[in-house]
Amino acid sequence: MRASQLPLYGRVLTSLLLILAALLALPAHAQNRNHIAAELIAEGPALPGETVTLAIRFTPEPGWHGYWSNPGDAGYGMELDWDLPEGWSAGEPQYPVPQRLLIAGLMNHVYEGEYAVLVPLSVPAGRAAGPIMPISLDAQWLACTDKICVPEGATLTLRLATAGTTIRDTRFDDWRSAIPALLADRAAFELAADTLRLAIPLPAPLGLQDPHVFVEQQQLVDYAAPQRFFRDGDTLVVEIPRKGIGTGPDAVEGILKIDGSGQGVRFLAAPGAVPTAGTPLAGAGAELAPLWLLLGGALLGGLLLNVMPCVFPILSLKALSLARAGESEAGARREGLAYTAGVMLATLAVGALLLVLRAGGNEIGWAFQLQEPGVVVFLLVLATAITANLAGVYDLPSLSITRTGGRSSAFATGLLAAFVATPCTGPFMAAAMGAALLLPWWQALLLFAVLGLGLALPFLLLGFVPAMRRLLPKPGKWMETFRRVLAVPMGLTALALLWLTARLAGVPFAVIAAVIAAFFTLLLVLAGRWRGAGRSTLAPLLLGTAALAGFAAVVLPRFADNRAEARESVLDPVPFSEAALAEARASGRPVFVWFTADWCVTCKVNESVAIERDATREAFEAAGVVAMRGDWTRRDAAITRFLTDHGAAGVPLYLWYPAGDEPQQLPQVLTPSTLVDLAQD
Known part of the structure; x- marks a missing residue:
């Protein structure tokens, strides 16, 4: 019986059943709808004995993303199950360069827009079974937003012509250009305990902008950790922190992203030698300012070093020496130039040594000399001797305000001022010194030279601008009193160096260092008296200095203790490590990381003003902030790498990681409310 022959109630019942069936089918269809649509496309016909390229084109909905073959810290890659005619075979999928997506401290390798994965399909030689050959692909993938993930899949079918047409799909030109080409030459890799090189x-000549390496092997490297890049001629050296330990794979393959436009190359690396030297390049964490702005920062930073307690007394005495009655214009200019030459030579020497050591593979940064107990002992001896000189215990011509020491004296004073000032890092100076570790060597040396110019600028201007000299107080007996007053900040510097010596190598080491400083000062006092009596002082002074140096070289190493205890903090911080930082960020809580050192004056000021405060502790506890401290008092390769990757040559460095968001680098000078306001936002 046809539907038209049914009674009226029968036709109504049939219609209702059809409507109900349609309504029941709608939810099932909506549930099976993919957030990332997939389509299987062939470039051309599948000719016998040849290879045809297939494309799996994915089109994510806005806000959704798919994954690379190695998804990163979360997710999973695509799975393909082919149903092909007998003798046909599908090759390895070829992916475009992925993007990085950091969510709650987890690094993901994703595609946020439309993309195509290419697969070569080999067709056997001989006559095809028919003019049209059907193929089928069962594909499974993961679709995610920044909040949820949904497993998705589809069965994709395609009917391929095996003869009679040469038409090809021109869309493959764009899709193929997005696939990174495989380098013809093999790369090499080395596995250390904590680094893949x-x-x-x-x-x-190939320029790199924001480079990044995506490693194919899963769980081999720390995906979220900063990567370091170096140039050694036609070789790019990459260092990536490892995620686990073990023997590692027999080969490493992956994609090197070259720039922000998605360009890249594929590489295959075999075990082999990796150069240890090279010119550092800016990595993912460091974006360099224009050179003129960096030079301005170096100039201002050097200028501010003059107010440091170890430099201010020396500068003050040299300035007052120019206020002597009868000083000629030519003499003032000569002293200004000699002092400037001494300062710039010292900063260039320290900077060049830093660059050479880093090029040789040493993990060091600005003020690296203060991480060595021997250098600190030398500075302690020097500061003690200068303090005694300023206090009037003996006379040192280069720091005299009653008579000129000539150009050689001004030059030596410039060397001295720069050497005692170079450990400091202040405002404006940090970005310039950090960039110096990433720029070409000649630009880096230019930054160090401008830093020295900034340090010498006040005295240089006094030498060349008579009006500035006329602003200085007139000479008189008060100058000797002022000189003794200046012994106070220099003496405090000596005490700070003594404390630092104890922090670096233990109290017994510091006691012996203090004895050596006292004996050297006594030797200078005796030399001054011998000179006053008309006796020769050069030979006794050299012999005494050599004896003290020999004593120090033999005795001090026996008392060195490298096990200094961590300093207490009201924030109860976690010791810094890349793994600890990744774990803290993965917890979903805000994280505050600060890098400090016992010898860093700016660090200590910030800690007393903004960090080590009950108000900060209470704000952190209320917001669940994880506090983490990196102590760079001693040499620490992991901290040095992290500082360099964030464009910092030294400390302090302050980073604020909001929950599930990108980090924010804080200024080098903190206010009492800086951290409290961040925690309360």
Whole structure:
């Protein structure tokens, strides 16, 4: 019986059943709708004995993303199950360069827009079974937003012509250009306990902008950790922190992203030697300011070093020496130039030594000399001797305000001022010194020279601008009193160095260092008296200095103790490590990381003003902030790498990680409310 022959109630019942069936089918259809649509496309016909390229084109909905073959810290890659005619075979999928997506401290390798994965399909030689050959693909993938993930899949079918047409799909030109080409030359890799090192052959003229390496092998590297890049001629050296330990793979492959437009190359690395030297390049964590702005920061930073307690007394005495009655214009200019030459030579020497040591593979940064107990002992001896000189215990011509020491004296004073000032890092100076570790060597040396110019600028201007000299007080007996007053900040510097010596190598080491400083000062006092009596002082002074140096070289190492206890903090911080930082960020809580050192004056001021405060502790506890401290008092390769990757040559460095968001680098000078306001936002 046809529907038209049914009674009226029968036709109504049939219609209701059809409507109900349609309504029941709608939710099932909506549930099976993918947030990332997939389509299987062939470039052309599948000719016998040849290879045809297939594309799996994915189109995510806005806000959704798919994953690379190695998804990173979360997710999973695509799974393909082919149903092909007999003898046909599908090759390895070829992916475009992925993007990085950091969510709650987890690094993901994703595609946020439309993308195509290419697969070569090999067709056997001989006559095809028919003019049209059907193929089928069962594909499974993961679709995610920044909040949820949904497993998705589809069965994709395609009917391929095996003859009679040469038409090809021109969309493959764009899709193929997005696939990174495989480098013809093999790369090399080395596995250390905590680092994967790669040597990738890459022509030197090829510029890199925000490079990043995506490693194919899963769980081999720390995906969220900063990567370091170096140039050694036509070889790009990459250092990536490891995630686990073990023997590692027999080969390492992956994609090197070259710039922000998605360009990249694929590489295959075998075990081999990786160069240890090279010119550092700016990594993912460091974006360099224009050179003129960096030079301005170096100039201002050097200028501010003059107010440091170890430099201010020396500068003050040299300034007052120019106020002597009868000082000629030519003499003032000569002293200004000699002092400037001494300062700039010292900063260039320290900077060049830093660059050479880093190029040789040493993990060091600005003020690296203060991480060595021997250098601190030398500075302690020097500061003690200068303090005694300023207090009037003996006379040192280069720091005299009653007579000129000539150009050689001004030059030596410039060397002295720069050497005692170089450990400091202040406002404006941090970005410039951090960039100096990433720029080409000649630009880095230019930054160090401008830093020295800034340090010498006040005295240089006094030498060349008579009006500025006329602003100085007139000479008189008060100058000797002022000189003794200046012994106070220099004496405090000596005490700070003594405390630092104890922090670096223990109290017994510091006691012996203090004895050596006292004996050297006594030797200078005796030399002054011998000179006053008309006796020669050069030979006794050299012999005494050599004896003290020999004593120090033999005795001090026996008392060195490298096990200094961590300093207490009201914030009860977690010791810094890359793993601890990743774990803290993965917890979903805000994280505050600060890098400090016992010898850093700016660090200590910030800690007393903004960090080590009950108000900060209470705000952190209320917001659940994880506090983490990196102590760089001693040399620490992991901290040095982290500082360099964030464009900092030294401490202090302050980073604020909001929950599930990108980090924020805080200024080098903190106010009492800086951290409290961040925790309360």
